[in-house]
Amino acid sequence: MNPNPIQLFDVESSTFTYILVAPGGQDAVIIDPVDHNVERDLRHLERLGLRLAYVLETHAHADHVTSAGMLRERTGARAAAPRGCGIAPAERQLDDGDVLEFGAGETIAVLHTPGHTAGSMCYVWRGNVFTGDTLLIDGCGRTDFQSGSADALYDSVTGKLFALPDATRVWPGHDYKGQSVSTIGWEKRHNSRLANRSRDDFVKLMGELNLPKPKLIDVAVPANQNLGLPHGA
Structure with a gap:
């Protein structure tokens, strides 16, 4: 059985945040954290004795502000983000086909899946795929802003995500109907x-x-392009 990610939910924005833990180790990665949940997320890490290696973004979100910058400051983790999303302060600018490494040989495969936004990415780890707003449970992200494209989303989902093994578990960036995986x-x-x-x-x-x-789009996108920190910080 593949290890399960830790799935956390933000009621205000219906956003899922994920913590991935290297089996047998203390290193962890967090995906799409939300600013007002930073203390909650830090408590999870502390309770489980985890050391945060990376804060990972699927895209520059329009409906909430990330806590990536705060988590980086508080834990010493590195930030990693899609190159095409304009998140300049992230230490790792990710491209399609990149591999993110943490723990003792743990790897996360990077898939560029434009459509919801031009830079959107999905991440594959141990039989799980974290799809952000590209593919939702029984749905998908909208394509009408942030250089979105329905044509591109169709290609991303049918050509890249649907090419993964059928048993791959889909962990979305949002859910509005009480579904989780x-x-x-x-x-x-x-x-x-x-x-x-x-x-x-x-x-x-x-x-x-x-x-x-x-x-929140006019506030969230510029903030998220600075890892959720005030500009100049």
């Missing part, structure tokens, strides 16, 4: 936006969503 196989067969849908139908569907602008 899925599999690539289930999403390929049942995802209401993507399963058995042609590219043209998907692009048409995404173009007709008419979703409201995220309330």
